Amino acid sequence: MPSMAKTNVLLSFSLFLVLFHGSLGLTADRSRQHQGQCQLDRLNALKPDNRIKSEAGVTESWDPNHDQFQCAGVAVVRRTIEPNGLLLPSYSNAPQLVYIVQGRGMTGTLMPGCPETFQESQESQGQGSRRLQDQHQKVHRFREGDVIALPAGVAHWCYNDGKERVIAVTVLDMANSANQLDDMNPRNFYLAGNPQEEFQQVQGQPRHRGEQRTGREPFRGHGQQQCNNIFCGMDTRFLAEAFNVSEQVARKLQCESDRRGNIVRVKGGLHTVMPPSLRQEEQEQGQRREHCNGLEETMCTMRIRENIGDPSRADVFTPEAGRISTVNSHNLPILRYMQLSAERGVLYNEAMMMPHWNLNAHSIMYAIRGQAHVQVVDHSGRTVFDGEMREGQVLTVPQNFAVVKRSDQQSFEWVSFKTNDNAMISPLAGRTSALRAMPAEVLANAFRISVEDAKRIKFERQETTLTSHRSTRSGSWAEA
Numbered sequence: 001m002p003s004m005a006k007t008n009v010l011l012s013f014s015l016f017l018v019l020f021h022g023s024l025g026l027t028a029d030r031s032r033q034h035q036g037q038c039q040l041d042r043l044n045a046l047k048p049d050n051r052i053k054s055e056a057g058v059t060e061s062w063d064p065n066h067d068q069f070q071c072a073g074v075a076v077v078r079r080t081i082e083p084n085g086l087l088l089p090s091y092s093n094a095p096q097l098v099y100i101v102q103g104r105g106m107t108g109t110l111m112p113g114c115p116e117t118f119q120e121s122q123e124s125q126g127q128g129s130r131r132l133q134d135q136h137q138k139v140h141r142f143r144e145g146d147v148i149a150l151p152a153g154v155a156h157w158c159y160n161d162g163k164e165r166v167i168a169v170t171v172l173d174m175a176n177s178a179n180q181l182d183d184m185n186p187r188n189f190y191l192a193g194n195p196q197e198e199f200q201q202v203q204g205q206p207r208h209r210g211e212q213r214t215g216r217e218p219f220r221g222h223g224q225q226q227c228n229n230i231f232c233g234m235d236t237r238f239l240a241e242a243f244n245v246s247e248q249v250a251r252k253l254q255c256e257s258d259r260r261g262n263i264v265r266v267k268g269g270l271h272t273v274m275p276p277s278l279r280q281e282e283q284e285q286g287q288r289r290e291h292c293n294g295l296e297e298t299m300c301t302m303r304i305r306e307n308i309g310d311p312s313r314a315d316v317f318t319p320e321a322g323r324i325s326t327v328n329s330h331n332l333p334i335l336r337y338m339q340l341s342a343e344r345g346v347l348y349n350e351a352m353m354m355p356h357w358n359l360n361a362h363s364i365m366y367a368i369r370g371q372a373h374v375q376v377v378d379h380s381g382r383t384v385f386d387g388e389m390r391e392g393q394v395l396t397v398p399q400n401f402a403v404v405k406r407s408d409q410q411s412f413e414w415v416s417f418k419t420n421d422n423a424m425i426s427p428l429a430g431r432t433s434a435l436r437a438m439p440a441e442v443l444a445n446a447f448r449i450s451v452e453d454a455k456r457i458k459f460e461r462q463e464t465t466l467t468s469h470r471s472t473r474s475g476s477w478a479e480a
Helices: 002-024 067-070 236-243 247-252 278-290 294-298 334-338 440-448 453-457
Strands: 050-054 059-060 074-081 085-092 097-102 105-110 139-142 145-150 155-159 168-174 188-190 261-267 305-307 316-318 322-327 341-349 351-358 363-377 383-390 394-397 402-406 414-417 426-427 466-468
Touching: 059 261, 067 074, 067 394, 067 402, 074 085, 074 363, 097 414, 139 145, 236 261, 261 341, 261 414, 316 466, 322 351, 322 466, 334 351, 341 363, 453 466
Parallel strands: none
Antiparallel strands: 050 059, 059 074, 074 168, 085 155, 085 188, 085 261, 097 145, 097 168, 105 139, 105 155, 145 305, 316 322, 322 341, 341 414, 351 402, 351 426, 351 466, 363 383, 363 394, 363 402, 363 414
């Protein structure tokens, strides 16, 4: 018997390795399924095209057929979850990176083959109780400023146990090699409920800026079976046999008469097995990082969350200009397999992020608060975007396109999702810029200027990434 138990454990773990390998896409290659989609004459700062109201929240999505999303190979969705709202469990055909704009709550990711490490104690059930003891996989706490990594095909759920709404922006990397389906359409596979299709598209015709679907549209299939989760197409007899329950209970899995949408309200609050506090959970995570020594610790307990909203977490900080924080595969290793990263930026009033380009990634920028003037330039020197970017808008900056951001009388906050786990930028001005790395004689001949002017271009600006009007000579903003 011990030998058989050992064999079963090895088989389960081997199956998990195969599933984990497939779901995370253990490869450095990115399958760009739509080559030639980045011939863009113009970019726009876009608002959501589609809005779906649920019982306890709202789902807003951008049409993935927009040219700039086709170029980057991504889809974007924003969810607002009210207090006591539960986002029903689902999985997607592409890896997802989620940024928590507002609020706090809990989420669970259901890794196949991993143990159920959160277990209900017998004391909590009361003496003489025969109720089944609950146990489940790890539940993660999240808060404002967190980035949450969700691999392709891994089911997850989310619950708002706070007092304010949770606002989460999600980018799905449809061009990632983990997406093995035959198209670039985002697909969410729900395990429960009767949700509407989140990504409404105009097939073959990108929607124009400003067009938007609103309101609560009727569910599909009037006069037909109204059921949209993955159990709907299965025979209730098969479900009853699979779960070892009655057909009456199995039929409830299909949620045929459920009209609550994909975000439902939990009456009385959601009760799960959780650590006593967020602080204790963070301490435990720190201990695991210090004592990692096995496959189970690097896979089943792999971190999926990193906070980049805390000012003390900044990677770049200029007191007069602002700060920038990044999360990549170095500080969140799961991103290595997902080939994604993120950048959180804050520009104080009258500040600028130096002109730069992204070396190895597309950048999908979401405006969190405030507004800024943004310019984007393509390879031929054409300005493909020159305008204001405001709260709630999304702008895609394709790989190698030059971009500059400047705030005016109010600050500007944004998060950028990058399609590389170690995304890099190359500044065009400042101490670490491409121009500073060149000999002065090269600049003098390239721009037909004197060597002295070339040296001024190289050495006048000492900042690396951020600068402000207060640290700039009078008149230089107009010259820029």
